[in-house]
Structures are given as structure tokens and as C-alpha cells.
Amino acid sequence: MKNIGDPIERRDGRDKVTGAAHYAYEVPVPGAAYAVLVTSNIAKGRIVDIDTSAAEKEPGVIAVITPRNALKLPGEPHLDPPDRVVQVLQDDRILFSNQPVAVAVADTFERAVHAALLVRVHAEAAPHTVRLEDQLQNAFPHELMGGGRKIPADETRGDVAKGLREGAQTVEQTYETPPETHNPMEPHATIAVWTAPDKLTVYDSTQWVFSVQRKLAKAFALPKENVRVIAKFVGGAFGCKGSAWSHVVIAALAAKQTQRPVKLALMRPQMFGPVGGRPPTRQKLAVAATAKGKLTAVSHHTTSATSQFDVFVEGSALQARHLYASPNIDSRHRLVRLDIGTPTFMRAPGESSGSFALESALDELAEKLKIDPLQLRLESYAEQDPIEQHPFSSKSLKACYELGAARFGWSASKRPAPPGMLLGRGMATAAYPGNFAPAQARARLNPDGTVLVESGMIEVGNGAYTVMAQIAADALGLPPEKVRFDLGDSTLPEAPITAGSISSASVGSAVLMAARALREKIDALGGLEKARQSAPLEGEGKAAPGEERKKLTMLGHGAQFAEVLVDPDFGTVRVARLVGAFACGRVLNARTARSQLMGGMVWGIGMALHEHAVYDERLGRIMSRDLADYHVPSNKDVMEVEPYFVEEEDAQVDPAGVKGMGEIGICGVAAAIANAVFNATGKRIRTLPITPDKLL
């Protein structure tokens, strides 16, 4: 019986499509009131007055809470990153457009929406800036966070200036990516219920129940145990639900103040600013290579934006440190402060925006050298980490290149373009860290012979209910249907944030260890039938990274190939075909893994061609603030998308042998498409997204 890797159907699929799965806002809570945020129209300034009289007169309105009358929080609602500084009606400052400044609470959702619109905020505006270019002179270095550890802003090796001089050809260019926003299908939503004056239960759409728990405990000065956070299903997150933003604290505050359970969901336009997004980046690349294509210098300097009051660094220049063999490497990160909401992790933060720049520059270099772009990458294939000068735990990038190229037909000549169209092909490398963070799990044998496995991770579309049960079943020697996995509750064993491609590796390892511990007990009792008599029987698993992470670099790799069709009159681009081959350690479930990768690749199409949170710079406000104006690919924009796996054994990355697949699918896609557009048109687009106007 094979189990691990089997394409078992998603267990929660039926519940999700029939509506039986309750997302945060849908949890039935008797007597709940509805809260709707009022957000600022200006980008910077001070609230002078808030007129709530019209709103308060409306039928059904329970309260309008503003900084004037809001309960003073007994504690500071701030934790260490990845937590974010929040604005929770405690003062009159406005720090960015769309910042929460009040909340209307009513007996129905419609009445709360109307009341929120009736609130008149009189604010004194101060000059603001939301343009990265305007602040470049004030850029400053700041360390990054990655895989739970601090990463220096700058790393160098050798002498890049010398390397650039030694190259037969060099490319020095600037690439830009725009602000983007996550926009999962399910907007952020929270239900806060005070079950006692000092006991709070929260149903939240979050990627980390434990962080929400800690933040609320701190804000309300409660012991952690008095706050319970539950998230059984999350309708997409992609990073924006990795931090508990203002509305979570405001929901709990409103519930306390109105003495009723309160439901608060963000309206779609409120997803643009107050809950993070990918910051704009400006990336300066300098690369050089010998005539044969051996890299002599890789310099990647990136500047990204953060808010005035918090720090998030988009790690766009990190890959330059680990991806290609070059004697001379210079990777730098700079930040500028703008009057915007704090940006945050957005699918493959850094790697997706950074790979656009790096992989575009390499394509330009290959073009100058007149060699195949794939050949250029093979010439500089890194057999060990070029900065750390130590081995990889495993690396199958060559196999990815081979498989991807073969499936795509890279070595064959281009097929003829359809009449009136231009056809182009491009490729890029993908890489994402094999992250691993401490995680705990518990496995319990029930008297009926079934096993319940638990850990407080999140089902966010990743297939957690299915895949974790598969891991446990495999270790227990049971058929998967005998094992149930439960998650999304702060009373369960602690799991790390479900983000950064961490979960399958980390929780997967903890589940594996818990199942093994239980199996030992079962075996000691003489097998399952006998062990059932002694049920319940428990096994615990604690997984944590060790010293090996200092001696080895752990990366998942992939190769992306794109074919595009361009209408030369209109500048419209269609991605006819995307082929990606990925090596990410052990594949736990071929079906859910394929979905993960496909989702990432499709998002890459959006990053390349569509996504742009457009600021009105005078107002300091995002104006593409609904899904009609903020474009993501429609079904018609997605043609052939083919992810393939390269199986990889890695005994060192983590006990489960897994490098997470959550992010790598998007990495490199925008570059592969941009490179294909160049191949089709001769036009090099260095500023995303590639909209028709840029190709006219």
C-alpha cells in the first residue's frame, strides 16, 4: 500500500463546495452584532472631529466607536514581527489612507454598513508621499526576517566591480514591481465573543491562531489561556492573514464595549491598505559573464517601501546569494518610508518580485552573449551555496531544467505564430527556501481503532486536513481513512504560522513524530487490536530545526518555461503555455501539490500581466480598490498550465523530507513571461505589470 504521495482527494472539498464548511464569519454565534469599519479618506493627518450623530440615530445602531469613546486598551497590542503595528481607535492620528478610524455596530449587517457611511470624519491633512521614487534619497538598510531568523540586509562576496570589468558582456538595468494586494476570496473576518469578563473566544480568518491569541491577550492584559482562537477553514490568505491586523483587535474591543458578540468582516475596498500587500520595489541589477556564459558578477540592489510606523522588508535580493555560482556577489536591501499601510508577506515575498528582476537581467545577458538562456544558467550552476560556501541539503535544479525543457520542447524550434500574432518563449529559474520552524502535534488512538491527530495549523486551501492525515496514516501503517486530522484551534498543540511554505515540513514532521510515538506504544501493547483495549492512547511529536541549518543551505528549486502570443497592434499578451518543473523534497499528495503549484503559476501570470494596486498619488489612496479594477487572471487568461515534479530525497531538510511547495510555483513566472514577451516583440519590459500600453 502506497500512501504518501498518493493523489488522495481533498477531504474538505465536498464541505467547501456545499457550504458545510464554516469560514470565520459564518460560524453561528447567537446574538451577534455586526460591525463595519469606517476608514480614513486622507493619507496622513489628525482627526479633528468625528460626527457620529446621524449614524447613531439610525434604527438598529448599537454603537459607533471612535477614538473619542473607545475603551482604552489595558495593554499594548504589539508583538514581535511578523506581528504588525495596528491602529485600534486609541488615538487621533491618521497614518495612511483607508486606516480604520471608527467602527459602527448594528443589529444587521446592512444597518452597520449604512451607519458606517453616515459617520463624518473631519480630519486635518498633512503632506504625504506614497511614491517610492520620492524617498530614494532617504533609503536605509534594514535586516530581514526569513524562516524565523534574522537575515542581514547586505551580503557580499568577492569584488563585484572587478567581476563586472572581467565579463565579456554586462547588463546594468533597473526593474520595478508595483504595489500589489492579496485579495483572497474570503476577506478578513473576525467574530469576537466574551464568554466571561476576562475570557475571550475569537473566530478569525487567520494563518496563525497562536499569534492572534498572544496579541489579544496582550492588548486586553489577559493570561494567554483566557483567549481562544479558532479557524477551521480559511478562504485563502497568501500572507495577508499572517498577522492580526487592526480589525481583529477592534472586533474584540467592540464586543467588550457593546457587551455583545461582534462580527466584523472587511469590505473588499478595505482590503487595500490596512491589511498589507506586496510593497513596490525598485531593483538595480548588474550582471556580467564570460563569452561562454560563466557569471563573473551578480549584483542585486533592491529598494522597497514600508510604512512610517512599522517595518517590512521585501527580500528581493536574497536569491542572488544562493542561486548562481559567481565569484563576485553583492546583494543589498534598502527601505524607504511612505505614508502607506504596512506591507507584508505576499506569496513568495521577495523571491517572486526579486526573480522577476534577476531572471530578466540574466535573459538580457544571454541575449547580449548570444547564448541560450538555459545554457547561461547551466554554465553558472551552483554546486554549493555561493555565499555560504557550504553544501545544499539537496539540489535537483538540473533535473528540473531537463524535465521542464523536455516537456516544453525548449530545444525544438518555435512553432509558427498564428496569423497576425507574434509568438515568443522565455524561461526562468525558481527557488524558495525549504523553511522549517518548531511545531508540535498529538496523535490519539480511539477505542474504535481510529486515530485523531491534532496540531493548531491552518487549512488555507493547502489541503492540510488531507495531507497531515496521510503522513500519520503512513507512519501508523493504517489506511488514511482511519486517521482524522484536526487543526485551527489555539487549544491544540502549537504550530508555526501557516505561511512561508513552512507547514508541510514543520507540522508534517511533528505529525510524523507523534504518529511514530503512538505506533511505538501500539506495538509495545502487541498491535492495534490489543492497544484499542487501552485506548485512548497518545503519542506526542515535537519537531524543531537543529544545527544542520547552519551547515547546509536548504532550497526548493524549479524551472519555468513560458510561451506567449502577442497581438502587435494592441500590445495584448496571452500566456499560451506555462510549464514548470519543481524539486521540493518529498511530494506528500500529488493532487494537492499540483494544485498548489498551479495556483502559484497562475498567480505568476497575474503578476506578469495584471496586478497593480494603483495609487492616486495626490490623494495617497489606492484607487483600483475592487476586483473589477484590481485585475487578477480570469479563466480565459489561463491557457495551458503544466506543473511537473522532480522527486527528491532529502534526509536533512526536516524529518518529513519536505520542502514546502506553497510559494515556489509563482517564483520566476513573471520573468519567464517577460522574457517570452521580449522574444516575441523585441521589447524588454522592466516595469510590471506588462499591460498593453507598454507594448504599443
Added chain:
Amino acid sequence: MRLFIFQRAQSVDEAVNAQGAFLAGGTSLVDLMKLEVLNPDKVVDITRIGLDKIQEEASGLRIGALATNTDVAEHPLVKQKLPALSEALLSGASPQLRNVATVGGNLLQRTRCAYYRDLGTRCNKREPGSGCDAIDGWTRMHAILGGSEQCIAAHPSDMCVALAALEAVVRVRSATGSDRDLPIAELHLLPGDHPEREFALQSAELITSVFVPATPLAAKSRYIKVRDRQAYAFALASCAAAVEIDGGVVKAARFALGGVGTKPWRVPQAEAMLTGQRADKAAFAKAAARALEGAQPRKHNAFKVELAKRAVVRALSLAAGVAT
């Protein structure tokens, strides 16, 4: 959403006498009511009053105002006699929206200007005299033709562009019970000093049908739409064109532009330039240039001038059967 009176009309006369905002598919009205951009005191449901037939008359098709966008787009007679209309409808919105959106509603579709929809900004169309934040703001999707200092909101409809090129006539029932016919070119108003006045209709008037002449010209009509993605996106530029050719020479031509005007944009002088000319790209390009004369691009939409010209050339070429 504000409180409103809801009334269900059982007949056309009852509808016009009800003196309220007419609710058909609701894809525009309900959306804007939720945003509190439109706040009617009374909403009159007209979905039960018939008016959904598509009928052949002596010289054309009469399309009921309550026929859905899908019904019209997929109707065999429409596909055969008015292909541009079918293509325009299918290029708009999404299948879910087209299944409920009606012809009458589409004729009265409101702009998608982001400022019009955002109560946190100023908009003369939404709140007369308050100012326009769009003109010096994010103008990529805005009009380059027909704007004023008060408003540059683009007209969003694809269907109306095809109807403009096909010289459709809108039939309207007034509160007095009488019918009047209005050429589509007169239905939509330029913003001028009063962008809040969008249609040449009296308050209780109801569009009951639209008549589209089924000419030989119309039978060869085509619609081209350029947009940022392949579906569910408004036009950056679009063109409906119809050309009648005799021996390689243009006998008659009609075309209208979308995505670039504050209303569906038709320039009869540009069409007239084509009559008697060889049907080729050079002639089409001249007519396109004439149609775009007077264009006033703003900060982010200068590209629309050239893009619109190219859309015109493509649409005319397709309609004329000239290689693109």
C-alpha cells in the same frame, strides 16, 4: 444601503406611473445602491412586465428592454443579422452578469470611474458641484473624447457601442402613456457642466425596446475590444464597425468607438470619408485619425489615442474582409 420603498410593477403603465428607479437585472443599480452611490427613495421591480421578446420586423429586429444580454447575444437572428451586437455583448462582463443584465439596463449602465464609486473622493457626477478628483488623478481608464472640466468618466458599455454603429432607435414610454423613439446617438448626454445628467430621459420614462435596422451593412458588422485581460474587463478601446463593399470600394461605412468617450463615440464625418474609397488599411487609418481628432488625453491615458485608431482599423478591416 439606505431604506427605500420597493414596488413590483405588473405592467408597463404601472411601472411608469410608479415614479421610481427601475430594477431589472440589478447588476448596476443594486451594486451602486450598496455603495450608496445611488440612493433612490423608491425601487420599482419591472422584471414581471414582459418586454423580453426579440422579434423580427420588416426592416430590422426589435429587442425588448428586458431581454437579457445572454438572450440577445445568443439569438440566431442577432448573430446572423447583427453580428457586432452579439460580439459586443459577449465581450462584456461575465456569463453570470450577462445572464441577468438586461438590454434596457445596459443602455443606462453607469460609468465605472473609480472615483464615482468611492465615497471617499470628490465626484461631480455623484455629488454635483463637489469637484472631480479623477481629472488630475488616476486617469488610465478615463475618456479622451467628450470630456469636460467637470467630468471625464468613460462610458463603460460594449453593447451601446455596437448599437451606436448600427444606428439603433430606442423606444421609450412616458408617464402619459405615449411612446416616443429616440436615436441612440441622442440617448446619452455629454457631461458638460452637468455630468449628473446622463440620459435624455424624463424621470418616469421607461425604455421598452430597442430597434436595430437589419441592413446589409449590419450583417457584416464586427466588434473589436482591447482590454487588460481576456474577460471581465472594461475596454481600453473598442470599435464596432460595419462596411459595405462593392468591387473593392466602400459603398457605406459605420463605426463607433468604446472605452474612449464619455458616451459611445461616433463621428459621421469620419465614416463619410470612407465612402467611395478603396477598402484598405490606408483609408481606414485616415478615417480612424479623423474620428480621434480633438482627443484630450490625460496623464495616464495618452496611449488610448493610438490604441483606439488601431482598434478602428482592425474592426473596419474585419468587417470589410480585408486582411489584418
